[in-house]
Amino acid sequence: MLEIDCRGLKCPEPVIRTKKALEEIDEGVVVSxxxxxxxxxNVSRLASNLNLSYDIEEKEGCFYISINKFKEDRQKCDFASNDDIVIMITNDKLGTGNDELGKVLMKSYLYALTEVSPKPKVMMFLNGGVKLTTEGSEVLENLNKLADAGVEIISCGTCLDFYGLKESLKVGIVGNMYSIVEKMHAAAKVINIG
Incomplete structure (x- = not known):
């Protein structure tokens, strides 16, 4: 049995730590x-999405989620199969509404992306999204981690020119619309974030 103490951690950290613990064991129980x-x-949903059985016990104001991983679950539980995922980011904020919240959500999303498998094959940044790949961006550390993990980072050259940021690019390469369209057409899955 492996126990993971996630008390006091902000989203998505409890899910990430629980998933890592499940990946570390061949068989047994992880208690988050x-x-x-x-x-x-969120942790219960993770177990459900992985087709793993779980129990929840509440004591002293905390929830103890026991996730069972046994041999018969191995065929059902797939942690990492890269389907040539392409992620297109078109804004420096995630969602609409409050801009400050949008920046927090984008930072959290990119951090979570560094912690999950499979990693995307390509990440493309268009329009306001190119602000994330340039000098002064609060997410450069996470984008560099993704690049170091083999994720191809492409920023739209026209977009960088429009915002006057071409000389400020700090991670990845400058792409053009033709190469962006090629990557999208070759992908098994394209996810649009913005």
Whole structure:
């Protein structure tokens, strides 16, 4: 049995730590301890999505989520199969509404992306998304981690020119619309974030 103490951790850290613990063991039980309902639901959803059985026990204001991973679950539980995923990011914020919240969400999304498998094959940054790949971006550390993990990072050259940022590119390469279209057409899955 492997116990993971996720009390006090912000989203998505409890899910990431629980998933890593499950990846570390061939067989057995991972107990994830969380201290809020959102984390309880997210970790439970992880187990469900991996087709693993789980039990939840509440004690002293915390939730103890016991996730069972046994030999018969191995065929059902797939952690890493790269399907040539391409992610297209078209804004420096995630979602609409409050810009500050959008920046926090984008930072959290890119951090979570460094922690999951499979990694995308390519990440393309268009329009306001190119601001994330240039000098002064708060997410350069995570983008560099993704690049170091083999993710191809492409920023639209026209977009960089439009914002006057071509000389400020700090991660990845400058691409053009033709290469961007080629990557999208060759992908098994394209995810648009913006």
């Amino acid at each position: 301890i969380v201290d809020n309902i959102t984390a309880k639901e």
